[in-house]
Amino acid sequence: MSRLSLWTPASAGVDGIFDMALVNKFPTRRDEAWKWTDVSRVVADDMRGLSAAAPVQIFVPEGVTVTRTDVITAANDATLYTLASEHAGQVWAIDVPAGFTSENPIQIEGLTYGHAQISLNVGKGARIQLVEHYDGQAGAFVNSHLNVKLAEDAVLDRVIVQTDTDTTVRAATTHVTAWASSELLQHTLAFGGKLSRLETRMAGMGQGVKATINAAYLLDGTRHCDMTSYVDLACPDGHIRQSVKGVATDKARGVFQGKFHVRRPAQHTDARMRHDCMMLSDTSEIRSKPELEIYADDVVCEHGNTIGALDESALFYMRQRGIPLAQSRAMLTEAFLASVFDTLEDEVMRESLLSKLRGWLAR
Amino acid sequence: MLKIKNLHVAVDDGQKPILTGLSLEVPKGEVHAIMGPNGAGKSTLSYALTGREGYDVTDGTVTLDGEDLLEMDPEERAAAGVFLSFQYPLEIPGVPTMTFLKTALNAQRRARGEEEMKAPEFLKKARALAAELKMKPEMLKRPLNVGFSGGEKKRMEIFQMMMLEPSFIVMDETDSGLDVDALRIVADGVNKLRSPDRGMLIITHYQRLLDYIVPDRVHVLANGGIAASGDAEFAKTLEKEGYDAYAA
Numbered sequence: 141m142s143r144l145s146l147w148t149p150a151s152a153g154v155d156g157i158f159d160m161a162l163v164n165k166f167p168t169r170r171d172e173a174w175k176w177t178d179v180s181r182v183v184a185d186d187m188r189g190l191s192a193a194a195p196v197q198i199f200v201p202e203g204v205t206v207t208r209t210d211v212i213t214a215a216n217d218a219t220l221y222t223l224a225s226e227h228a229g230q231v232w233a234i235d236v237p238a239g240f241t242s243e244n245p246i247q248i249e250g251l252t253y254g255h256a257q258i259s260l261n262v263g264k265g266a267r268i269q270l271v272e273h274y275d276g277q278a279g280a281f282v283n284s285h286l287n288v289k290l291a292e293d294a295v296l297d298r299v300i301v302q303t304d305t306d307t308t309v310r311a312a313t314t315h316v317t318a319w320a321s322s323e324l325l326q327h328t329l330a331f332g333g334k335l336s337r338l339e340t341r342m343a344g345m346g347q348g349v350k351a352t353i354n355a356a357y358l359l360d361g362t363r364h365c366d367m368t369s370y371v372d373l374a375c376p377d378g379h380i381r382q383s384v385k386g387v388a389t390d391k392a393r394g395v396f397q398g399k400f401h402v403r404r405p406a407q408h409t410d411a412r413m414r415h416d417c418m419m420l421s422d423t424s425e426i427r428s429k430p431e432l433e434i435y436a437d438d439v440v441c442e443h444g445n446t447i448g449a450l451d452e453s454a455l456f457y458m459r460q461r462g463i464p465l466a467q468s469r470a471m472l473t474e475a476f477l478a479s480v481f482d483t484l485e486d487e488v489m490r491e492s493l494l495s496k497l498r499g500w501l502a503r
Numbered sequence: 504m505l506k507i508k509n510l511h512v513a514v515d516d517g518q519k520p521i522l523t524g525l526s527l528e529v530p531k532g533e534v535h536a537i538m539g540p541n542g543a544g545k546s547t548l549s550y551a552l553t554g555r556e557g558y559d560v561t562d563g564t565v566t567l568d569g570e571d572l573l574e575m576d577p578e579e580r581a582a583a584g585v586f587l588s589f590q591y592p593l594e595i596p597g598v599p600t601m602t603f604l605k606t607a608l609n610a611q612r613r614a615r616g617e618e619e620m621k622a623p624e625f626l627k628k629a630r631a632l633a634a635e636l637k638m639k640p641e642m643l644k645r646p647l648n649v650g651f652s653g654g655e656k657k658r659m660e661i662f663q664m665m666m667l668e669p670s671f672i673v674m675d676e677t678d679s680g681l682d683v684d685a686l687r688i689v690a691d692g693v694n695k696l697r698s699p700d701r702g703m704l705i706i707t708h709y710q711r712l713l714d715y716i717v718p719d720r721v722h723v724l725a726n727g728g729i730a731a732s733g734d735a736e737f738a739k740t741l742e743k744e745g746y747d748a749y750a751a
Contacts, residue, residue, distance in 0.1 A: 456555050457593040461603070461663065462581035462611035471606070475597025475646075 165219040174337075176395040176427045177366040179220075182309050182335045187281040189253030193229040194282065196256050200234065201244035204268070209233045209259075220311050224285050228255035238263035238291065245269035245297075251312075253280035259287040262294040262322075269297040269486065276308030276333060286314045290322035292346065298326045299489055301496065304333035306363055311337045320346025320375070327484045328355035329493045331500065332363030332392065339366075344373040344406070353382045354480040358500045359392030359424070366395035373406040380411040383480050387417065387473055388424035399431040400441060407436045413443040418450065418476060420469075470501040504531040504702040505552075505671055510563035512544070512551045517559045521547040523727030524563070529671075529720075532699040536713055536738060537706045539724035540746040545706045546590060548724065549675040552704075553587045554580055567671060581607075582614035584670030586663075588677050592656040595647040600659070601629060603647045604666055611667065632665050636692055653680035661692040672696070672703045678712035690715030710742035725749035 166183055167174035183190070198206050208230035234246060240263060248258065251274055262268055276282045282304075290296055296316075304310055310333055316324055330338060342351060357365045367384055380400065388394045396415045417426045430443040450472050458468035477497060484490045505528065512522040521544040529535045539545055550558045552565060554577040565572045572580055595603060609619040620628075633640055636658055648656050657677060664672060674693070678686060693716050697703070705716060713721070713735065721737040723730045723746065730749040733740070 451593075452556070454593045454595055456577060457589065457595070458603075458607070459577035460553050460555075460581055460587050461607035461667065462578050462614065463607050464578045464610060465576070467606070467610065471598055471603075472595070475595070478597060 167219070173368070173397070176393070177335060177337050177364070179309070179311065179335065179337070183281060187279055187309065188277060189255070189281040189283075191227050192254035193227060194254035194256040194284065195250040195252065196232060196248065196258070197250040198232060198234065198258075199247040199249070201242040201246070203237065203240055203242065204246060205235045207233050207235075220283050220313065221285060224255045224257050224283055228257040228285075230257075232256070232258045234258065234260045236260070236262045236266045236268045236294075238265055240266040240268065242268065245271045248272045251275075251282055251284050252277045253282055256284040257287075258284065259289075260296075261289045262291060262296050264291040265293040266291070267295040267297070269299070271489075272298070272300045274300065274302040274304055274310060274312060274336075276304040276310055278305040279307045280309070282308065282310040282312075284312045286312075288314065288316040288324075290316065290318045290324065292320045293322060294319070295323045296325065297486070298324065299484070299486075299493070300326070300328040300330075300338070301493065302328070302330040302332070302336065302338065302365075303496075304331070304336060306332075306334055306361055308333040309335045311339075313337075313339045314341065316340070316342040318342060318344050318346065318349045318351070321348045321350075322346065323350040324353070325483065326351070326353045327481055327493070328367070329496060330355060330357040330365050330367070332357065332359040332365035332394075335364045337366045337368065339368040341370045342372065344371070344375055344378050347375045348377040348379075349373070349375065350379045351381070352483050353380075354483060355384045356477045356480045356497065357384070357386040357394055358477070358497065359386070359388045359394055360390050360500075360503075362391045362393075364393040364395075366397070368395070368397040370399045370401070371411070372401040372403070373409055373411070374403045375405060376407045376409070378402075378406055378409045378411065380409070380413075381483075382413045384415045385417065385477050385480050386415075386426065387420055387477065388426050389420035391421075391423045393424070394426040396426075396428045396430070398429075398443070399433065400443075402432070402434045402436050402439055402441060404435040407438045409436060409439040409441065411439070411441045414445070416444075416446045416448075416476075418448055418473065420449070420473075470498070473501055474498060504568060505529040505704070506564075506566045507552075508564045510548075510551065510565060511561045512547050513559050513561050514547065514557060517561060520561070521727065522551070525724070525728040527722065527729055529702045529704055531702055533719040534697065534703040534705060534716060535720045535722065536718040537704060537722050537724050538708065538710070538738065538741055539730075540749070541708070543724045544727065545708075545724055546675055549587055549673050549704075549706055552673055553577055553585060578610065579614065581669075582611045586667060586669035586672045588657075588660040588664060588672065588674040590676040590679060592648050592660055594649045594651075596649050598647055600643045600645060600647045601626075604629070604663060607663075608667055629666060632662055636662055636665075636688060638662060654682065654685040657681055657689055658685065661689050665692060665696065670701055672701070674703065674705045674707075676706055676708060678707055678709060686712065686715060710738045713738045723749055
C-alpha cells in the first residue's frame with residue numbers, strides 16, 4: 141500500500157500587488173482564439189487571487205516526487221502566462237520515474253484562487269492517473285498552467301472535475317508534449333463558472349502517439365465554459381479521438397474550439413473529433429469551431445458537430461410508459477452525455493462522475 | 504371501460520381536423536379492432552388517447568372507467584393503465600432496456616401509491632417473459648430498441664406490455680413489418696393478456712392479425728369517425744371488399 145505524501149506551499153494566499161493596467165492585456169474578444177471568452181471583461185480589481193499564488197496541494201503516491209523549481213517550461217508571452225510566472229511562486233515539479241505504476245493517483249487540489257505553475261514528467265513506460273479538482277472560490281480568479289511531458293510509452297490518465305462557483309473566473313491551460321507511443325487519456329466534467337477556459341494543447345513529437353480527449357459540460361444560469369484544444373502532430377501513426385458533449389440551459393454560454401494540425405510527416409494519422417451539444421432553453425448559446433488543418437496526404441481525419449434538442453418522440457415514448465416528464469428529460473440527457481466517459485476505464489471514477497452528472501440533471 | 508364520445512381531433516396547431524365526431528365504447532374484457540383506409544386518422548386516434556403533443560382535442564370526451572382521460576398528462580394516463588404499442592417504436596440510445604422498464608414500472612407504481620418492485624423480482628419476471636417471447640436475454644441489456652429489427656422492436660413492445668400489465672391496451676398497426684412467425688409470437692403474447700379486467704383496441708390496416716387475435720367487435724374509421732361496425736366476420740368482408748363503400 142503506497143503512502144501518500146502531501147506537499148503544500150509555504151506562502152500561499154499572500155497577495156502581491158496587481159497592476160490593473162494589465163487588465164488591458166488580458167485576452168479580449170478581439171483575439172481570435174478568445175473571441176467567445178473575453179477575460180478582460182470579467183476581471184475586476186477586487187477579485188481574490190489576481191496577484192496571489194494558489195494554495196496548491198499535491199498528493200502523490202510513494203515513489204513520485206514533488207519539488208519546487210525555477211524552471212519555466214513552454215514559455216510564451218501571453219498575459220496569462222506572464223502573470224502566472226510573476227505570481228505563482230515557484231513551479232511545482234512532479235516527477236514520475238520510468239516504469240512507475242501505482243493504484244493511487246496524483247491529486248492536485250487547492251486551485252481555488254490565484255496562480256499556479258505545475259510541471260509533470262511521466263517517465264519512460266510509466267503509467268499514472270492524475271485527478272484535478274477545479275473548485276474555485278466565489279469571486280476568485282484562478283490561472284493555472286500545467287506542463288506535461290510524456291516520455292516514450294508513458295501513459296497519463298487524467299480526470300478533471302470542475303465545480304467552480306458562478307462568480308469564479310478560471311483559465312486552466314495544459315501543454316502536453318508526447319513522445320513516441322505515449323498516451324494521453326483525458327476526461328473532463330465541467331459545470332462552468334462566471335467564465336472558464338479549459339485549454340489543452342498537445343504536441344505529438346514521436347511516432348504512434350495516442351490521445352483520447354473527452355469532455356462533458358453542463359451549464360445553467362449564466363455560466364460560461366470554453367473547451368479549447370489543439371492537437372499538433374508531427375510524426376506518423378498518431379491515433380486521436382475527441383468527443384466533447386455539452387448541454388446548456390437558461391442563459392448559459394458554451395464554447396468548443398477544437399483543432400487538429402496534421403503536419404506533412406504525420407502520415408497514417410487517424411484522428412476524429414466530435415462535438416455534440418443540446419440546448420435546453422431558447423436563451424442559451426453554444427458556439428462551436430472545429431478545425432482540421434491537414435498537410436499529410438495519407439491520413440484518416442474527420443470531424444463532426446451537431447447542435448440539437450431532446451428528441452420529442454423519444455420523450456413521448458418514455459412518458460407513455462409512465463416515466464414523468466422531468467425524469468424522462470434527465471434520463472435522455474444523461475444517456476446523451478454519459479458516452480464520453482465510456483473510455484474511462486476506472487469504473488469507480490466513472491461512476492463518481494456520472495453521479496455528479498445525475499445530480500446536476502436532478503437539480 | 505373506455506368511452507369515447509364525439510371526439511374531435513385536429514393537427515397542425517389545431518388547423519387541420521382529422522377526427523370529426525368519433526364515438527366508440529370498449530367494454531371491459533373486450534377486444535375491439537379498428538380498420539380503415541390510410542390517412543383516415545387511426546394513428547391520430549391512438550395519439551389523442553395517449554396524450555401526444557400536436558394532437559389537439561377540440562371537442563368531445565374520453566373516459567376510462569369513468570375518469571376523464573383528456574385531463575391527464577401522458578404519464579398519468581399510463582399510471583391509469585393505458586398502454587400504447589407504437590407503430591414505429593422509438594430507439595432510446597444509452598438507456599438499457601432493463602433500466603428503462605424498471606424505471607417505468609416503478610414510476611407507475613409510485614403514481615398509484617403501490618410498492619415499487621425490487622430488482623431481483625423484476626429481473627426474474629423479465630427473464631421469464633423474455634424466454635416466453637423467444638427473445639435473447641442479451642437484448643435486455645442493450646439500449647432500448649437500438650439496432651433492433653422491425654420485428655424485434657414489435658416483440659419488445661409486447662414484452663413491455665406484459666411487464667407493465669396495463670388495463671387498457673391500444674395497439675397501433677402492430678402487425679406491420681412482421682413475418683408469420685413473429686406475428687404468431689406477438690399474437691400469443693397479446694392473447695395471454697386477454698382477461699375480463701382488460702380492454703384492447705387494435706388498430707390494423709390488414710385483417711391478417713385478426714385471424715390470430717380474434718376481436719369481439721370490428722369498426723371502420725373513415726371520414727373522421729366510425730363509419731360502420733360489425734363482428735369478427737366483418738373484418739373479412741372489409742378485406743375482400745375494401746373501403747370504397749365508406750369513401751366520402
